[in-house]
Amino acid sequence: MHTLFYILVSVFFVSLISLIGVVSFIVKEGLLNKSLFFIVAFSAGALLGGAFLHLIPEALENGGSQSVFLSVLLGFLIFFILEKYLYWRHCHNGICDVHTFTYLNLIGDSVHNFLDGIVIAVSFSFSLKVGIITTLAVIFHEIPQELGDFAVLVYGGFSKKKALFCNFLVALTAFGGAMLGYFLSERVSSFSFILLSVTSGGFIYIASTDLVPELHKENDLKRSSIAIVIFSLGILFMWLAKRISP
Secondary structure, eight states: OOHHHHHHHHHHHHHGGGGGGGGGGGGOOHHHHHHHHHHHHHHHHHHHHIIIIIHHHHHHHHHOOHHHHHHHHHHHHHHHHHHHTTOOOOOOOOOHHHHHHHHHHHHHHEEEEEEEEEHHHHHHHHHHHHHHHHHHHHHHHHHHHHHHHHHHHTTTOOHHHHHHHHHHHHHHHHHHHHHHHHHHHHHOGGGGHHHEEEEEEHHHHIIIIIIIIHHTTOOOOHHHHHHHHHHHHHHHHHHHHHHHOO
């Protein structure tokens, strides 16, 4: 039962990230947009660091290398298909055809959060350490994700209060995913390393096809150089977490 408690607490904190749009009430839009670029850089590094330094090594300890890396590729493919057909529009700069995709964006975000819940639950089934690292990686990604979703909803005609409410409501689907992930990990524990590998593939996909391309859009040499440093710090953070964890 301790595992389920950790899962639910972690999902609760991840769900609270959906309310990060509240900063738009107190922070100037220009400053928020500038900060978001560097948050994306750190998130990309943290996701890749989490995948390559924590999740994949953990999966390899519990399964054969061929099964693990095939599952990583499967995870990459699954996230590619989901993004292609559910239109996961993160829109970190608020540039999207939001009038067409505002409600579809909420549907896609529901699926996204449901998968986050599964990912966190499966990770805690391995160990507390892996669960915490995975939760941190999800949180780092959710910050720019939720800010982008909030911007899409507001730009699409929602009031700021309605956008916050809808984002939080959608975030709660993560609890459904968490319960499913807990159920699966309890009953197919011998295959949990496959689910962890699929998660790794998803993290790699998000970082490499969504976040890193956002960094390439910056043409200013100084800001780009700072982004590279912050990206590296995201990886370093995950490496340090591995070194200091028991």
